[in-house]
Amino acid sequence: MAGAIVSGATGEATPSGGAPSHRGGVHWVKHPLVEHHVTRMRRETTRPSEFRSLVRRLAALMAYEATQDLLTQPLQVTTPLCETDGVQIKGRIGIVPILRAGLGMVDPVLDLLPMAEVWHLGLYRDEATAQPVSYYDKLPAKRPVDVAMILDPMLATGGSAAAALMTLREWGVPQVKVLSLIAAQQGVDAVASQFPEAQIYVCQIDPELNSHKFIVPGLGDAGDRIFNTIEPHE
Numbered sequence: 396m397a398g399a400i401v402s403g404a405t406g407e408a409t410p411s412g413g414a415p416s417h418r419g420g421v422h423w424v425k426h427p428l429v430e431h432h433v434t435r436m437r438r439e440t441t442r443p444s445e446f447r448s449l450v451r452r453l454a455a456l457m458a459y460e461a462t463q464d465l466l467t468q469p470l471q472v473t474t475p476l477c478e479t480d481g482v483q484i485k486g487r488i489g490i491v492p493i494l495r496a497g498l499g500m501v502d503p504v505l506d507l508l509p510m511a512e513v514w515h516l517g518l519y520r521d522e523a524t525a526q527p528v529s530y531y532d533k534l535p536a537k538r539p540v541d542v543a544m545i546l547d548p549m550l551a552t553g554g555s556a557a558a559a560l561m562t563l564r565e566w567g568v569p570q571v572k573v574l575s576l577i578a579a580q581q582g583v584d585a586v587a588s589q590f591p592e593a594q595i596y597v598c599q600i601d602p603e604l605n606s607h608k609f610i611v612p613g614l615g616d617a618g619d620r621i622f623n624t625i626e627p628h629e
């Protein structure tokens with residue numbers, strides 16, 4: 396996808412002039428469709444059904460970008476007319492959604508990678524400290540995948556993404572990609588410096604976190620907007 400922005404481990408974006416780097420770093424996906432759908436997703440009046448559709452669309456656009464460096468191997472197939480040479484994706488790929496909000500990105504990514512496995516990680520942010528709390532881990536004890544793709548629409552302080560990356564590092568995954576729709580600059584910088592080997596894909600980098608560690612302007616609580624669990628104001 397032409398026009399991707401790639402940055403180094405500090406997260407400071409610079410134009411890439413083409414395909415994302417294969418050596419880690421931050422990849423800011425710049426595309427008119429991405430910007431259009433991010434804008435609609437941010438809007439307070441966007442209802443959960445439309446919000447879910449927007450998350451799916453953006454996840455697919457981002458997954459297209461994030462899969463550019465997947466390896467392939469030759470595959471010969473027979474068309475109705477003759478034999479021809481083709482390719483198939485090589486290696487074992489794991490999709491790792493961070494519960495809950497990451498679930499909203501699973502189906503579009505699985506549509507593009509139907510051979511992938513899905514390994515769930517349950518993490519929520521403690522409301523008082525904003526620290527990630529682990530409550531579920533469905534990684535098998537052995538045989539890590541070749542490439543893991545962490546899915547979470549939001550990367551705020553970066554604590555949840557870092558916890559997931561640490562889990563995958565301990566599991567022994569050689570290549571990890573983080574796909575987040577909206578990130579805060581501070582969180583991107585923190586994750587990129589702690590995990591320089593990880594490739595971080597984002598649709599938008601916002602400038603700030605508020606006193607509750609929410610991304611500003613952001614879009615509010617992604618999990619609540621996907622699953623329609625927003626509590627009415629008192």
Ligand SMILES: O=P(O)(O)OC[C@H]1O[C@H](OP(=O)(O)OP(=O)(O)O)[C@H](O)[C@@H]1O
Nearest residue numbers: 495496519520550551552553554555618
């Ligand atoms: O970068 P961080 O500061 O860690 O914040 C980002 C995390 O916060 C949200 O999850 P949340 O705790 O709201 O859980 P939920 O998906 O179950 O709503 C989001 O989906 C990320 O996992």
Ligand SMILES: O=c1cc[nH]c(=O)[nH]1
Nearest residue numbers: 551609610615616617
């Ligand atoms: O802005 C934020 C920060 C963390 N989690 C969210 O869902 N939104």
Ligand SMILES: [Mg+2]
Nearest residue numbers: 616617618619
């Ligand atoms: Mg939430």
